Amino acid sequence: MRYNHKITDFFRLESFIQNQNNTLLSIRNRSLVGAGVRLKLVSEDNAKLYFGNAYMYEIEIQKDTEEQFNNHRNSSYLSATYAFPKTRLDFTGTVYFQPLYRYIANHRVLSQLKAEMPLTGHLSISALYNYSYSSFSTTTESDRSSNLKLGLTFSL
Numbered sequence: 001m002r003y004n005h006k007i008t009d010f011f012r013l014e015s016f017i018q019n020q021n022n023t024l025l026s027i028r029n030r031s032l033v034g035a036g037v038r039l040k041l042v043s044e045d046n047a048k049l050y051f052g053n054a055y056m057y058e059i060e061i062q063k064d065t066e067e068q069f070n071n072h073r074n075s076s077y078l079s080a081t082y083a084f085p086k087t088r089l090d091f092t093g094t095v096y097f098q099p100l101y102r103y104i105a106n107h108r109v110l111s112q113l114k115a116e117m118p119l120t121g122h123l124s125i126s127a128l129y130n131y132s133y134s135s136f137s138t139t140t141e142s143d144r145s146s147n148l149k150l151g152l153t154f155s156l
Contacts, residue, residue: 004038012038014052021063028063032056034075050079056098073098073108089117109133116153124153 004014036054079094099107116126
């Protein structure tokens with residue numbers, strides 16, 4: 001769940017709560033909560049560019065060892081969107097950098113690319129590609145993960 005509150009055309013406040021797992025990276029459960037700022041760097045008819053920076057607290061439980069980590073991280077991101085008006089295709093790309101405050105070499109890089117096109121007023125088709133890299137994998141040889149998801153999005 002994410003929420004952002006527009007203060008001005010340039011400046012927004014945002015907060016988030018998230019829960020996830022990733023067995024490829026040996027994560028049984030990761031819970032996140034955070035808050036920060038979001039700046040709109042570019043605002044054109046069909047293109048937007050945002051920079052965000054937030055404090056994030058995470059609780060992560062490893063799949064194999066059941067070891068639990070409680071971390072304070074920074075979460076910075078750059079997000080670009082482009083809307084193709086003729087096809088109504090929306091394309092969004094976001095890159096996150098999430099280091100520990102106490103040790104920046106312990107970090108995560110996440111990249112997400114999403115394409116979405118409405119079929120009706122309430123139904124869209126989408127493709128989502130995620131790539132993740134972590135510099136701190138302690139239990140597996142693989143510290144990278146990628147996946148592609150195709151789906152339908154319903155909106156009210």
